[in-house]
Amino acid sequence: AQTVTQSQPEMSVQEAETVTLSCTYDTSESDYYLFWYKQPPSRQMILVIRQEAYKQQNATENRFSVNFQKAAKSFSLKISDSQLGDAAMYFCAYRSANDKIIFGKGTRLHILP
Amino acid sequence: DAMVIQNPRYQVTQFGKPVTLSCSQTLNHNVMYWYQQKSSQAPKLLFHYYDKDFNNEADTPDNFQSRRPNTSFCFLDIRSPGLGDAAMYLCATSRYAVGSNIQYFGAGTRLSVL
Numbered sequence: 001a002q003t004v005t006q007s008q009p010e011m012s013v014q015e016a017e018t019v020t021l022s023c024t025y026d027t028s029e030s031d032y033y034l035f036w037y038k039q040p041p042s043r044q045m046i047l048v049i050r051q052e053a054y055k056q057q058n059a060t061e062n063r064f065s066v067n068f069q070k071a072a073k074s075f076s077l078k079i080s081d082s083q084l085g086d087a088a089m090y091f092c093a094y095r096s097a098n099d100k101i102i103f104g105k106g107t108r109l110h111i112l113p
Numbered sequence: 114d115a116m117v118i119q120n121p122r123y124q125v126t127q128f129g130k131p132v133t134l135s136c137s138q139t140l141n142h143n144v145m146y147w148y149q150q151k152s153s154q155a156p157k158l159l160f161h162y163y164d165k166d167f168n169n170e171a172d173t174p175d176n177f178q179s180r181r182p183n184t185s186f187c188f189l190d191i192r193s194p195g196l197g198d199a200a201m202y203l204c205a206t207s208r209y210a211v212g213s214n215i216q217y218f219g220a221g222t223r224l225s226v227l
Contacts, residue, residue: 033214044117045156045203045218091155095214099144099163103155 002027004094006104013082014112020067021077021107023092029053033095034068036077039106040088048090051075079109087111116140119204119219126194127227134189134222136204145187146216147179148203156203162187163209191224199226 003026013019025034032053039045051059051068059066063080079086092104118137126132136145143164148156160169162181176198178190191198201223205216 035215037218042220044220045205047215047217050215099209099214100158100161101214101216105155106153108153 002029002094002096002102004092004102004104006092006107008107009105010108010110012110012112013079015082015084017082018078018080019082019109021079021090021092021109023075023077023104025073025075025092025094027073027094027096029097032097034066034075035093035095035101036064036066036075037091037093037103038086038088039091040085045091049077082111084111084113117204117206117217117219119202119222121222122220123223123225125225125227126191128195129193132191132194132224134191134202134204134224136187136189136219137185138204138206138217139185140206140208140217141184142206142208142217143184144207144209144214145181146203146205146207147177147187147189148205150201150203150221152200159189194224194226196226199224 005024034051036048037045038048049061049064065078067076089106089108091106094102120135146161147159150156159173180188201221203221204219207214207216
């Protein structure tokens with residue numbers, strides 16, 4: 001069975017600085033998708049970025065980018081120029097071949113003004 | 114502009130009193146999911162519908178049931194809520210296709226059991 005591990009329950013970063021959230025996963029599948037979802041307090045979960053495992057190029061969405069290391073089964077999220085609105089719970093997620101999404105336990109990100 | 118709408122946002126019920134949570138979508142997605150999320154934990158998939166095909170997770174208690182009368186609506190029924198069922202319940206949708214399956218989430222319904 002696939003597992004997703006986020007080893008940082010909470011992190012803090014100064015506004016305008018860069019922060020990296022870690023995620024590792026375990027799978028025997030060769031083709032899969034990885035996601036980072038953001039869940040702000042009392043608001044709905046939204047997709048931040050996704051990565052197809054067959055693509056070697058790291059995905060980028062504006063200030064958000066990933067470092068995807070397939071051999072190491074690592075999928076970290078880098079947030080550049082952190083903003084107050086980035087404060088949220090961030091979930092790393094894996095989409096399995098049977099179309100289910102497995103979430104990590106989340107990292108709560110605090111932005112310090 | 115909300116695409117996945119959950120009602121109500123907050124629901125209070127009594128121990129053992131049946132409760133129904135609803136979810137509707139304007140995305141015309143063929144897959145709908147129900148997750149349970151307890152405080153500071155990851156969402157846990159309860160079940161999902163692929164069109165009208167119901168797929169229950171092996172560890173979802175029998176106390177939880179679901180209905181999907183049409184593409185747009187999906188309901189979560191908790192037949193006899195216990196204190197341990199107090200949680201946020203998230204509905205999500207996706208369009209199943211090879212190379213896709215981004216899930217779109219509703220804002221959730223927070224259930225309290227007294």
